Amino acid sequence: PLLRRNLLVRFGPSRVRGTPISESAFLGAGVAAAMAGLRPVVELYMVDFIGVAIDALLNHAAKLKTFSGGKWTAPLVVRAPCGGGYGDGGQHEQSLWGWLAHIPDLTVVVPSTPADAGGLMLAALQHDGPVVFLEHKLLSESWLELLGSSGRRTVHYDVPAEGARGPVPRTWEPTPIGEAALRRAGEDVALVGVGVDVHRALEAARVLSEEGVSAAVVDLRTVSPLDRRTVCEAVARTGRMVVVDEDYEGFGLSGELAAVVLEAGISVRFARVCTQTTIPYARHLEDQALPNVERILATVRQLLKPGPGSSSSSRQD
Template sequence: MTIMRYDEAVDHALGQAMAADPSVVTWGEDVEILRRVLQSRFGPERVRDTPISEQGFMYAGIGAAMAGLRPVVELYMIDFGMVGWSAIANAGSKFKDFSGGRWNIPMVLRAGVGGWYADGGQHEQTFWGSLSSYPSTEVVVPSTPADAAGLMLSAVQSDEFTVFLTPKLLDQQILDYLGGDQRSTLDLTPVQPKAGAIGEVPDVVTPIPFGKAATRRTGSDITLVSVGIGVHRCLEAADALAADGIEATVLDLRTLAPLDTEAIVEHVGRTGRVVVADEDYSRGGLTGEIAALLLESGTTARYARVAVEQTIPFAPHLEYAALPNAERIAAAAKSLA
């Protein structure tokens, strides 16, 4: 085991995959800077910089995947993918089905997601609710360095179109690169979970299967369900709830497509109460999907959700209030208890 930052763990797994399989390549916006360690190891033919033309290099990745490569295509943040969203919604997610299964799309779209670092409503979205709705698309959101490594290796080895989303608050390299002088005075220490930003990672990474949630804490009174940064906010809320005699289970979904429906039903059925904490928008997203799942499974439970209800503000104190913080999660849990 080696102690690594979250971003180092992802690149560690990607480097292992590139060493084992010459068809694995990566390109995207400023990867010469962000992935300079990989470029020095594998060369500019396999780690390539691209122009800032999201639609162009995303479609190039899909074409390369159809031609036999396993590209990892990188966006700074998923918000920028809106420029070329057709590549996701109309190509990567559907060409396998359009071809009757003759063409797989073994491509990974890697992108930063989420807020907490004062970048505003055009740069702090997650969109994983929308992404999870597309067919033949896997959506991955790791919350720890070890999971980030194991899930990235699974993503590269998958024959499906996979969207690998890294919470920017955990990815120190992205924060440093995007921060600049304009955020040099912003103290992220109070909001950045140390257990997610740095941790032990196996020296030889093994794949973590998709669709298998992880139980981060066990309690008998209520289940808190989330992904990414939300998992850490749920753990903070669980500590506060325990001080009031309420014991919470915290379920880390890890992947949203496929979704570990069995784990959700099992834990919520046991506690009879559930709060879904989601950094995506409340309308048409993960929170509603889980509510529907519980209804369709016949699970009897009291339900609440804590999600993004508005455009995320720039001002840090307003941004914090708009995102699913620990205080909002704990308050929702208490309303059910």
């Protein structure tokens, strides 16, 4: 709300428009505006609500360039908070970046730092196709303030020590879409994630360092397109990969990353820490369902134990 008010003051009601709460209507209007030559930004209250409006993205915006032989595009940005960890249940705490990235020609961006949030948004605004820009609620100071004022004690669970705050450049430049960032170098295992999971991986890496384990941390930044080279380089160096992914495990990002590495011919021991079920309301069940530092540590320690074969998959239930 504060962001929209500031934009309204700066740009006026002709460019910043409120809408009725009908995601199918205002997302459809955004796609139509993009097809007409504008560059709209459509904001959803939560990414979970994209389900009632997915037709505009799936069957129109993402297919326009291919169907027109490259003559037409739909350059719009769909901005949406995502993720859980504060007790709002499975209809309000999903991530869905893997589901969205499954759609060809739909770019999916998930920043993990304030600097990348700004740089990737600039890149998204300049991109010639539809972009879904997902911001995890536990990395958003405005969301943390909103949730904290609601009296939900669960909001304090697993909020990263670093994340919502961080350095930003004096002069903003676009952050290239499709380029991952190596947040920490390591020789024993590569932790790969996106958004809030990067901060959990960094916390786990610091603990592992005290145990004599050198963990690399790769921040994908963009789910689609994937930076395959950076991932493969980190995994080839370590021989082990743990994907930390708050999105659903089945048919998702974690499995795609495993395929990318194996298709590159890299021998790797593989494990993943993902959400495997519908996210429950109950705090103790939610804590078990979502990735967290303790689950990451347990998975890495298990992976470091001697095991058969050079290419394997394991999971920490």
